[in-house]
Amino acid sequence: EAGVTQFPSHSVIEKGQTVTLRCDPISGHDNLYWYRRVMGKEIKFLLHFVKESKQDESGMPNNRFLAERTGGTYSTLKVQPAELEDSGVYFCASSQAGYGYTFGSGTRLTVV
């Protein structure tokens, strides 16, 4: 089975620009999570979708971040406008029945 796919793998943008990250979960996985690791710190939870609904978005840092999951399939995470502190690696994970997470390879975002 195909794994979790994220793209782009790398993105370099200027401060103030917009970037959209995409995650394609494993087919049939209802749960989709976004995490990020900033500047070598711990990996932190951003939000959790169950199908197309946001189950928990308590980790979203501010309203510059918008996540969507249309039709309960792929998800996008938009950062608008990007700030320097948004630089980091953004991971997506999917699971079924709440366990057995599979992570994507991550998107490395650099804001300059």
Next chain:
Amino acid sequence: AQKVTQAQTEISVVEKEDVTLDCVYETRDTTYYLFWYKQPPSGELVFLIRRNSFDEQNEISGRYSWNFQKSTSSFNFTITASQVVDSAVYFCALSEWEYGNKLVFGAGTILRVKS
């Protein structure tokens, strides 16, 4: 509160040495899961193990072994006869059913294995 502490920021060993990575967790839930992930230089997160709170048996998988002790809230990871390819960042993580099974990660331990 949920918290995972990996006190070792960085460990350097010489190939063939054994190394133990420590993980201490905090939770108020009785049902939880503990994980270890490996992040090699290529960046992806590689799943190593998942343990539920009701199973305290130690586990061995090849050169890897895990020691789960609820009495000390620890879930330590040992690599026997380390190899250069083991060099990576290792993350311990906790998930609780009550919190939608989202993962709470430790800060990670950088392991450098020198030849």
